[in-house]
Amino acid sequence: MSHLQPVRGMRDLLPADHRIYAYIVETAKTIAQRAGFDEIATPIMEFKEVFKRPLGDTSDIVSKEMYEIADRGGEDIVLRPEGTAAVARAVISNGLTQSLPLKFFYAGPMFRYERPQKGRFRQLHQIGLELLGVADPLGDVEVISLAYQLLKQLGLAERVTLEINTLGDAESRLAYRNKLVAYLQDHRGDLSPDSQTRLDSNPLRILDTKDAGDKEILKGAPRLSESLNSFSREVFARIQEGLTTLNIPFTLNDHLVRGLDYYSHVAFEFTTTELGSQSAVLAGGRYDGLMETLGGPAIPGIGWSAGTDRLMMMVAQEDLPPVSAINAMISLDAQCDFKALSLAQAARDQGFRVDMIYGSNLGKCLKKADKAGAQVALILGEAESANDEIQKKDLAGDAKDQRMIGYEDIPLWLKK
RNA sequence: GCGGGUGUAGCUCAGUUGGUUAGAGCGCCAGUUUGUGGCACUGGAGGCCGUGGGUUCAAUCCCCAUCACUCGCCCCA
Numbered sequence: 001m002s003h004l005q006p007v008r009g010m011r012d013l014l015p016a017d018h019r020i021y022a023y024i025v026e027t028a029k030t031i032a033q034r035a036g037f038d039e040i041a042t043p044i045m046e047f048k049e050v051f052k053r054p055l056g057d058t059s060d061i062v063s064k065e066m067y068e069i070a071d072r073g074g075e076d077i078v079l080r081p082e083g084t085a086a087v088a089r090a091v092i093s094n095g096l097t098q099s100l101p102l103k104f105f106y107a108g109p110m111f112r113y114e115r116p117q118k119g120r121f122r123q124l125h126q127i128g129l130e131l132l133g134v135a136d137p138l139g140d141v142e143v144i145s146l147a148y149q150l151l152k153q154l155g156l157a158e159r160v161t162l163e164i165n166t167l168g169d170a171e172s173r174l175a176y177r178n179k180l181v182a183y184l185q186d187h188r189g190d191l192s193p194d195s196q197t198r199l200d201s202n203p204l205r206i207l208d209t210k211d212a213g214d215k216e217i218l219k220g221a222p223r224l225s226e227s228l229n230s231f232s233r234e235v236f237a238r239i240q241e242g243l244t245t246l247n248i249p250f251t252l253n254d255h256l257v258r259g260l261d262y263y264s265h266v267a268f269e270f271t272t273t274e275l276g277s278q279s280a281v282l283a284g285g286r287y288d289g290l291m292e293t294l295g296g297p298a299i300p301g302i303g304w305s306a307g308t309d310r311l312m313m314m315v316a317q318e319d320l321p322p323v324s325a326i327n328a329m330i331s332l333d334a335q336c337d338f339k340a341l342s343l344a345q346a347a348r349d350q351g352f353r354v355d356m357i358y359g360s361n362l363g364k365c366l367k368k369a370d371k372a373g374a375q376v377a378l379i380l381g382e383a384e385s386a387n388d389e390i391q392k393k394d395l396a397g398d399a400k401d402q403r404m405i406g407y408e409d410i411p412l413w414l415k416k
Numbered sequence: 417g418c419g420g421g422u423g424u425a426g427c428u429c430a431g432u433u434g435g436u437u438a439g440a441g442c443g444c445c446a447g448u449u450u451g452u453g454g455c456a457c458u459g460g461a462g463g464c465c466g467u468g469g470g471u472u473c474a475a476u477c478c479c480c481a482u483c484a485c486u487c488g489c490c491c492c493a
Contacts (some may be wrong), residue, residue: 005466005484060491082493110435110493115417117487135452194490209491269493280493307493332451366453374453381451395453402452 009114009122020312021125023320028127028150028306032105035146037129040104042086044111045069048076054085054262054293056202067111067122079111083128083305084287085262085294089131100133100299106310119278119310120236128284128305132291135300137235140266141242143302147282148248150306156314160281162249164239164268165256167204168224168232170289173264176227177203187217188268206256218255225254232265239266258283262290268304273400275310282306325376325415328369328395330357332381338380340380343390343407352414354378371393375415 005014013021029039040251048066055062067079078085083106085342096102100361107127116122129146132138144162151157170391183205192211201207209215215264221397228236243250250268258267267285275281284304291299327347331340344354355372359365362379379391393402405413 008484060451065491112492114491116451116485120492162423191469277488278492283493305493310493362451363449363453365451370451370453379452383451391452398454400453 006016009116011121011123016317017312019320019323020315021308024154024308024311024315027105027125027153029105031146031149031153032129035103035142037103037105037146040087040090040106041108042083042090042106044080044109045077046080046086046089048078048176050089050294051078051081051085054081054088054290056262059202065114066110067113074341081112082110083126084130084301084303085290087130087303088132088290088294088296089300091299092291092294094307097133097291097297097299101139102130102132104130104132106130114165115360117278118276119307121309121312125308126305127301127308129183130301130303132301133299134302135288137238137242139274140302142286143241143304144243144266144268145246145248147268147270147284147304151282154311154315156272156281156311157390159274159314160270160272161251162169162243162268163256164243164250164271165234165255165265166228166236166239166266167236167257167261167264167285168228169264172228172232173204175229176222176224179222179227180204180206180224182222182344185215190217204257207257207289207381223254229328239371258285262287262293264288266302272314274314280307280308281310281314292378324353326372326374327352327354327414328357328365328372328377329354329375330359330365330377330379331370332362333385335382336380336385339385340378343378343380343410345383347410347414350398352411352413352416354414366393366395376413 032039045369048068051066052062066081069077069079071077082183087104087106091097091102095204105128108125109123109413110126111123113122114120129143131143144164148157148162151160168176177285181199184191184195184199184203184206185369188199190213191199191206191211192214195209197212206214209218240250254267256267256269263285265286265288267283269280269283271279272281273279282304283306284302286300286302288298288300290301291297329340329344331337334413341356344356349353355369355374357365357369357377359368359373366377375394375396377393381391381394384390387404389406391402392405392410
């Protein structure tokens, strides 16, 4: 084994894996574009502030998972840990706020400096959607429905569960936060150390604790749903009505609190039990406060992102659509090489896949063509070339049909 | 960031209670077939036994460290 290794938590996607990766991205892109969400690409690096402000200092991403880079100018540069804040920054930077709504799709690598394990990487890949400038719950339902559509098309709909919750609007959240803190203060000493810290920094996150003692205490805590004002309640009900109407199954999880600060109203997560200790494959929510946090105008937004690496673990090679058939071009003589290449190119121009076979003799070449999975081989040697003809030989299955054909007939015999 | 496990050929894995040249299957290359693939047979290449240090007459094996992977915690996609 070589001592040359990729950087920790990063990996090569060899063709077999990359096919799955590309399939997922293409599927998502098609679904997004059919709904008018066009692709956007932002830089892989951003100023740290882009994420620090919206995500909050107390979020795990900012406090311990930022992949920071020291650049020569002394700027605080980070490899982006997620897409939403970067897209929001791009919207502001480019002054795109004039014509709303904005509908974006993105796909690309994100980076988090954390300990790798199954389904978790330091370079992870995400695909995501953002809908900016729509406050209407119709937007929430469309965005969630596009997520569902993607998972369905990937054949994963039965293997994931959609969990949803609402954090309410700012007013409701503040009211609840006060009630929750008041309640938990009385039990402060009994809380886990983590939760005690969060009580000061980000009390809502205590709701999704896994500590048994904390859970016991939370049983007596005030419920967020009871603090919702009527507006927040109506919005959430409307979203549920939409999901039901569109036949998208979901379950309510009132402990679902997204880790990032900028969320409000609906939060959702498609989870699975197939990925070890990782459960979320696609998650998102509404982030009405994000644009303002970044210094932009108050534009509401909703979106989600999916972990492509995690989806890849759930999609098998067999699930991929069939690829185009392979045809092999074999030249037997240096004199014919360029003629063979030229004929191959002509066939490629007509949409055929033609692989040049590199080998020492016909036997080796056929072996390589066969191994490559070619269904048809074209063999050009001195004899054929002299008559402006070429041998066509079937390789697939038991087929052994071989015949001399004219160049103009090549497209008739190749497979697509 | 914390705890457990693993690391031997390109891949999947044996093995050595510390002792000359470390094995198998698959894959790869070549030959049987100097212009005809799959199958078969024959042969071959390929390992600082993850890396560094220690103990020892002797380490792939024991000890320590380190790196990577892996499982879990935290958290997330």
